[in-house]
Amino acid sequence: MASRRTSTVAPPPPATAPPAAWVAQRRPRSRAERFAPYIFVAPLLAVFAAFYLWPALVTVLSSFFRWGLLRPWSPVEPARWRFVGLENYTTTLTDPSFWNAVLNTAVWLVVFPLLVVGFSLLVSILIWYTTRAGTVFRTVFILPMTISLDAAGIIWSFIYNADPQIGVLNAALDRLGILGADWRLGPLELHPGSWLSNPGVLHLGFADVRLTNLALVIPAFWAFTGFGVITITAGLTAVPYELVEAAKVDGANAWQTARHILVPALRRPLVVVGVVSVIFALRTFDIVYVMTGGGPAQDTMVLALLLWQQAFAFLDTPQGGQATAIAVLMSAVLVAGSWPYLRQLLAGRSR
Amino acid sequence: MTAVGRSRWMTFLLYGSITVLAVVWLVPMLSALATATLPLSQTRAGWWNLSPADLTFGNFARAWDQGLSRYAVNSFIITILAVVLTVSAGSLAAYAYARMAFRLKATTYFLLITTMIVPVQIILIPMLPWFRTLGLNAGPQEYLGIALVHTAFGAGWAIFMLGAFFAQIPEDLLEAARIDGAGWFDVFRRIALPLALPGIVSFAIIDFVFVWNDLLLALTLLDRAHQPLTVGLANLQTPHLAQEDLVAAGTIMAILPPLVLFAALNRFYVRGLFAGATKG
Numbered sequence: 001m002a003s004r005r006t007s008t009v010a011p012p013p014p015a016t017a018p019p020a021a022w023v024a025q026r027r028p029r030s031r032a033e034r035f036a037p038y039i040f041v042a043p044l045l046a047v048f049a050a051f052y053l054w055p056a057l058v059t060v061l062s063s064f065f066r067w068g069l070l071r072p073w074s075p076v077e078p079a080r081w082r083f084v085g086l087e088n089y090t091t092t093l094t095d096p097s098f099w100n101a102v103l104n105t106a107v108w109l110v111v112f113p114l115l116v117v118g119f120s121l122l123v124s125i126l127i128w129y130t131t132r133a134g135t136v137f138r139t140v141f142i143l144p145m146t147i148s149l150d151a152a153g154i155i156w157s158f159i160y161n162a163d164p165q166i167g168v169l170n171a172a173l174d175r176l177g178i179l180g181a182d183w184r185l186g187p188l189e190l191h192p193g194s195w196l197s198n199p200g201v202l203h204l205g206f207a208d209v210r211l212t213n214l215a216l217v218i219p220a221f222w223a224f225t226g227f228g229v230i231t232i233t234a235g236l237t238a239v240p241y242e243l244v245e246a247a248k249v250d251g252a253n254a255w256q257t258a259r260h261i262l263v264p265a266l267r268r269p270l271v272v273v274g275v276v277s278v279i280f281a282l283r284t285f286d287i288v289y290v291m292t293g294g295g296p297a298q299d300t301m302v303l304a305l306l307l308w309q310q311a312f313a314f315l316d317t318p319q320g321g322q323a324t325a326i327a328v329l330m331s332a333v334l335v336a337g338s339w340p341y342l343r344q345l346l347a348g349r350s351r
Numbered sequence: 352m353t354a355v356g357r358s359r360w361m362t363f364l365l366y367g368s369i370t371v372l373a374v375v376w377l378v379p380m381l382s383a384l385a386t387a388t389l390p391l392s393q394t395r396a397g398w399w400n401l402s403p404a405d406l407t408f409g410n411f412a413r414a415w416d417q418g419l420s421r422y423a424v425n426s427f428i429i430t431i432l433a434v435v436l437t438v439s440a441g442s443l444a445a446y447a448y449a450r451m452a453f454r455l456k457a458t459t460y461f462l463l464i465t466t467m468i469v470p471v472q473i474i475l476i477p478m479l480p481w482f483r484t485l486g487l488n489a490g491p492q493e494y495l496g497i498a499l500v501h502t503a504f505g506a507g508w509a510i511f512m513l514g515a516f517f518a519q520i521p522e523d524l525l526e527a528a529r530i531d532g533a534g535w536f537d538v539f540r541r542i543a544l545p546l547a548l549p550g551i552v553s554f555a556i557i558d559f560v561f562v563w564n565d566l567l568l569a570l571t572l573l574d575r576a577h578q579p580l581t582v583g584l585a586n587l588q589t590p591h592l593a594q595e596d597l598v599a600a601g602t603i604m605a606i607l608p609p610l611v612l613f614a615a616l617n618r619f620y621v622r623g624l625f626a627g628a629t630k631g
Contacts, residue, residue, distance in 0.1 A: 036536070045444070047506070
């Protein structure tokens with residue numbers, strides 16, 4: 001790690017004793033050298049402490065008190081504290097609207113990473129094969145990455161517009177004659193057409209999964225896939241060409257080459273894309289906020305939006321504590337879930 | 352013969368499928384672009400039936416006059432301020448993490464890296480009262496406030512990505528300068544910084560796109576006079592108001608700066624994401 005690197009700054013071993021002048025020249029500087037790293041990290045750490053560590057600490061602490069945003073919990077006014085212990089957590093964990101948001105977030109957590117990983121793997125391999133036009137195609141898939149998620153949500157609201165005169169998706173379905181169809185396939189109910197109100201339900205017995213959530217996952221997937229394509233195409237450049245040539249000589253077709261040579265070589269990029277998209281999915285806010293606001297009813301409410309509404313939409317009710325409880329729970333789940341990845345990341349850096 | 356035939360068929364299939372996917376991928380953009388450049392009456396009759404004679408830039412002008420100009424100015428101020436702060440504090444710190452030994456290095460590195468994972472909601476709720484305490488809740492100070500939050504939340508990415516670039520510099524170069532009597536800061540400024548410049552540019556672009564596209568922080572922390580384009584768009588997007596033309600025009604304008612940056616500096620952008628994603 002870096003400590004080893006900086007240790008080379010120290011004088012060489014005694015065998016080649018440094019000239020006296022050299023040592024004398026270094027000594028006075030060593031004090032400044034010892035302080036230098038602190039001066040380098042101080043500005044960033046100061047901002048980090050004031051605008052991340054401290055507020056995060058206040059969030060955790062305030063989750064044990066009852067308060068509303070009109071009179072926010074303050075660490076310096078003990079006279080106004082109303083300590084409630086774990087009440088915010090128990091209230092949250094027994095609140096049906098919390099579990100509704102958990103279910104919808106779970107849909108995101110399962111569907112979004114699968115879509116991103118699967119699709120960007122497919123696209124990257126296709127790009128890899130189409131060497132000649134590869135860069136053009138790659139740019140097409142990377143392009144939406146620069147678009148903000150709320151702009152992506154707005155753009156997709158046009159696509160989803162229920163009126164087949166306005167929304168291109170429904171216009172296409174209209175041509176095919178399946179617009180407004182009403183299908184039932186076992187536990188699955190489908191109503192293609194009303195994408196943002198009620199495109200269908202999957203009855204799971206213990207819960208009903210609203211397919212409206214999938215209509216919101218798609219724009220996020222569209223905007224985020226570029227990250228997967230960049231990461232996986234970058235990983236593909238590391239695949240030794242001789243290996244692919246050898247496979248071709250052995251008579252492997254494109255599918256077999258992809259299956260047995262490319263995919264195994266991509267384990268690491270695939271893990272990166274998977275982990276980052278899980279993190280992304282749990283943080284989802286913008287697209288839901290701008291496309292449905294969590295509705296209709298609570299059909300598309302996700303945790304990030306629920307928390308935001310509890311904290312900022314109901315100024316006069318003492319729900320601030322519950323909102324912070326959700327924030328703490330979300331962060332704990334993310335840190336715990338990505339712990340192996342985080343450790344790998346840190347280990348990789350200190351190698 | 353058969354082998355050649357099969358591979359030709361295969362090539363056709365590969366190019367065909369990626370072309371279809373790419374076209375589908377572009378439809379949302381085309382839809383927004385068409386809605387933005389057509390009169391509302393034409394949008395209502397299906398933008399795909401457009402005739403080129405209908406194209407107009409009037410929507411952009413109207414959206415701009417209806418308040419989008421103020422949002423755009425705010426977006427630029429916030430983004431540039433945040434990127435400057437993050438890049439300058441970030442490259443100093445990243446250099447120290449990549450090249451120096453100091454106490455609590457591993458602990459602080461870990462804490463900084465958590466910003467890449469922990470959702471921003473963890474700091475959101477106490478932020479407004481905290482801004483009030485610091486005097487960052489009104490007037491132009493709001494720009495500074497949100498830029499500092501972006502700096503704090505970009506800290507993990509900054510030391511992670513910039514650190515990767517500083518770590519690539521050969522130790523011999525830095526050591527040589529040090530033997531010549533250069534102090535730490537001189538070594539950083541004269542040797543490390545110029546060598547890591549391509550990396551710093553890629554990070555700056557990624558950070559620009561990230562800050563420019565933020566909705567949640569801006570929506571929560573800023574009052575109406577200081578909100579950026581993302582919030583302006585979310586405000587415009589009211590389903591029951593028939594103003595798709597304005598919304599679409601605003602959307603196109605909002606996505607333009609990052610897109611232009613991306614087009615102009617595509618290589619840097621991709622390289623930066625590549626480094627962030629696979630190194631480590």
